[in-house]
Amino acid sequence: MACRISELILDAADPERLAAFWSEVLGYVELDREDDGSIEIGPPGTGFGGPLPTLVLSPSSEPRNGNLRLHIDVSATDRDQDAELERLLALGARPADVGQTGDESWHVLADPEGNEFCLLRARIQPVRA
Template identity: 35%
Template sequence: MTTDMPSGPVGPAYGLQLCVDSARPHELADWWAEALRWEVEPQDEEFIRRMVTEGQASNAKTTTHRGRLVWASGTAINPPGQADGAGDQPRIVFQAVPESKSVKNRVHWDLREPGADDQRRTGELQRLIDLGATQVGSGRQGPWSWTVLQDPEGNEFCL
């Protein structure tokens, strides 16, 4: 079978944005920002107010989180110093959904700390548990080992 697919990249590489369904997106974004040492992307309160005033959105589409007016539908986090959510930088969006998580994730995150030794990994594991992660398993393949955890809403990730 032959294909007419071009060989090699065509055009610029995509930026990556992951979207996470959540019952409480602002709280989960806060948790992941702390866990990853990232930053919650700021939302423009004046823009939100203007959208409501102009009839482009209703007050029901907004909420207050940590004393600030935000979109109720969700928020995003970015690596440090990249809080503008630039399209070529990684970004994680937490979006509100009505249903709860019911099965194992088909995709999960591996947190990889450069140069982490066993002592540092143990300290990091404890930090994540102290933040509210739940340890649910572990694995090993050759010289590599990992710990399986869940975030406060039950999403799996590995350290």
């Protein structure tokens, strides 16, 4: 028996803003809101426990220090990397410098709160519910 990732938790100064951003990036929908201000987003039609992990944006007022020790990699499902980069930048992502050389096949970006993530070159098939 093995485990699989069911949720990823991301501390957020503004969970509402990050939930909106990541929902657009991933094609996710809001699944749940907690009294503490946490917002859970996930794949439409499946939600928690489905084939993809959900993302919980948890309110936090603590400042972030340095780069995240864990980051998200995303791959386009319906367009090439350049077109997806344009889409992500239009949604509010911005280029991030984490020491890359410029020869990488991926783009390092940051979400609206500065959390780094990478856009990979490879296009992958979407998960079907």
